[in-house]
Amino acid sequence: MNCQETRRYWDLFYDSEGDAELHFQLNEHLDNCVECAEWFDKQSRLESLIEQRLGVAASVELAPQVNWSSVLTGAGVTPAAKSRSWLFFSSSILALAASLLLIVGMYGLPFGDESPSLSYLSAEVHQHVSAGSLRPEFESRSDIEVDQYLLNKVSFPVRCPPRKDSGFAVAGAGLCELSQQPAAYVVGTVDQRPVSIFVLSKDSLDAFPKQRAELQRMQLTTCREGDTEMVLSIVDRNLVLVAGNVDSAKLTRVLKSYGTYPHTL
Amino acid sequence: MALPDREKAERFVAYLEPIQHQLAVYCSRALNRADETADVLQSAVATAFRDFDKYSEGTNFRAWMFRYVTLETLNRNRAAMRLPSELDEQQLSAPRTLDITSFRLETLLDDPDAVLDHCDEVVAESISQLTDQECRILLLRAVGDFKYREIAEIMDIPIGTVMGLLSRARTQLRSKLLDYARQHGLLSKGDSA
Numbered sequence: 035m036n037c038q039e040t041r042r043y044w045d046l047f048y049d050s051e052g053d054a055e056l057h058f059q060l061n062e063h064l065d066n067c068v069e070c071a072e073w074f075d076k077q078s079r080l081e082s083l084i085e086q087r088l089g090v091a092a093s094v095e096l097a098p099q100v101n102w103s104s105v106l107t108g109a110g111v112t113p114a115a116k117s118r119s120w121l122f123f124s125s126s127i128l129a130l131a132a133s134l135l136l137i138v139g140m141y142g143l144p145f146g147d148e149s150p151s152l153s154y155l156s157a158e159v160h161q162h163v164s165a166g167s168l169r170p171e172f173e174s175r176s177d178i179e180v181d182q183y184l185l186n187k188v189s190f191p192v193r194c195p196p197r198k199d200s201g202f203a204v205a206g207a208g209l210c211e212l213s214q215q216p217a218a219y220v221v222g223t224v225d226q227r228p229v230s231i232f233v234l235s236k237d238s239l240d241a242f243p244k245q246r247a248e249l250q251r252m253q254l255t256t257c258r259e260g261d262t263e264m265v266l267s268i269v270d271r272n273l274v275l276v277a278g279n280v281d282s283a284k285l286t287r288v289l290k291s292y293g294t295y296p297h298t299l
Numbered sequence: 300m301a302l303p304d305r306e307k308a309e310r311f312v313a314y315l316e317p318i319q320h321q322l323a324v325y326c327s328r329a330l331n332r333a334d335e336t337a338d339v340l341q342s343a344v345a346t347a348f349r350d351f352d353k354y355s356e357g358t359n360f361r362a363w364m365f366r367y368v369t370l371e372t373l374n375r376n377r378a379a380m381r382l383p384s385e386l387d388e389q390q391l392s393a394p395r396t397l398d399i400t401s402f403r404l405e406t407l408l409d410d411p412d413a414v415l416d417h418c419d420e421v422v423a424e425s426i427s428q429l430t431d432q433e434c435r436i437l438l439l440r441a442v443g444d445f446k447y448r449e450i451a452e453i454m455d456i457p458i459g460t461v462m463g464l465l466s467r468a469r470t471q472l473r474s475k476l477l478d479y480a481r482q483h484g485l486l487s488k489g490d491s492a
């Protein structure tokens with residue numbers, strides 16, 4: 035395959051379409067042609083930035099505009115009054131359909147007008163990941179691959195996952211929303227036990243008054259929901275929460291090593 | 300009219316809830332008037348719920364539901380005599396590769412953030428200038444994360460058409476972004492040429 039042919043297949047390559055043979059040939063060319071490899075990278079980066087603008091970037095401003103309960107009522111869909119939490123729903127469906135996007139909205143959560151805390155929502159997601167009822171949309175044991183995956187998925191910067199010497203072995207990553215705040219999560223293990231790292235924009239702190247007040251008093255806070263220990267801090271432009279069923283000293287070590295890698299870009 | 304079966308409604312909502320947000324983003328982007336989003340979703344949901352007995356358990360509910368929303372957005376835009384529909388024929392005969400000088404495209408590729416950081420509105424506006432089909436295919440791919448085969452099923456068109464139109468939609472969108480960037484001096488490396 036020459037350069038021109040290779041580039042003609044960029045769409046298929048980018049969208050992971052076409053057969054294995056085609057991808058083999060494309061990869062073979064890209065491995066041996068720096069110009070095309072660079073060209074593919076640039077095309078893909080631009081496209082994923084555009085997609086981000088079309089999808090994720092629209093989410094924050096759009097979410098409040100659609101009142102789903104009135105949409106459903108207006109459409110004649112009237113299930114029995116909700117007694118379950120939203121997360122219960124989403125996880126069972128996700129387990130079935132392996133849906134790509136988990137949106138942890140406040141809708142239906144048993145909190146009345148008060149927003150659930152960041153720790154409550156993070157612990158819920160972490161428990162579903164630990165139990166296997168939620169699989170991250172991207173699975174890899176390479177921190178660089180996970181970093182690359184998250185690079186253009188959210189509108190705020192996300193740093194590279196913690197290094198292995200912090201005791202954290204990465205396994206994958208995904209996206210979610212916590213009280214309508216976009217978040218990236220990185221999953222992995224510490225001492226073979228599941229640990230999840232949630233990364234939000236620092237600005238999201240306004241949606242969680244309890245945590246905001248705590249972080250105004252101290253740099254790093256710890257808390258617990260059920261069996262899940264959590265540590266929370268602001269790192270550069272991110273709000274970072276590490277959750278796991280291991281002691282908080284180990285979680286703190288993971289948190290402190292978050293973002294100590296210089297970003298690859 | 301008989302009241303809808305509670306169990307059917309519960310099952311439907313359980314399927315719908317995880318994709319509500321994606322549907323809302325898709326719908327608002329696909330509509331000429333974003334303020335009609337809730338109304339269009341309501342019509343699509345009503346029709347899908349009516350047909351929910353025909354949905355076979357275990358198949359792709361997400362694609363099934365997106366089909367209803369796609370049809371509803373198309374109907375709504377056509378009813379509003381959306382301008383791009385009138386241009387369909389003209390656009391279909393346009394060359395697939397637009398006249399983007401390689402230099403200008405290079406500058407966009409080298410520093411896409413410089414342009415895209417200013418372009419949220421432009422991206423939204425530009426997709427509304429695509430043909431209905433191109434716009435939906437691009438959104439189903441970018442927002443819905445569907446495979447070509449699924450898009451073909453949702454749109455009821457051949458997979459080859461999906462590929463061709465997606466490629467053209469991407470080219471058109473880049474061209475619009477470049478135009479905007481040039482007009483607003485966002486391409487730093489001397490694009491005044």
Ligand SMILES: [Zn+2]
Pocket residue numbers: 036037038040063067069070071
């Ligand atoms: Zn080459």
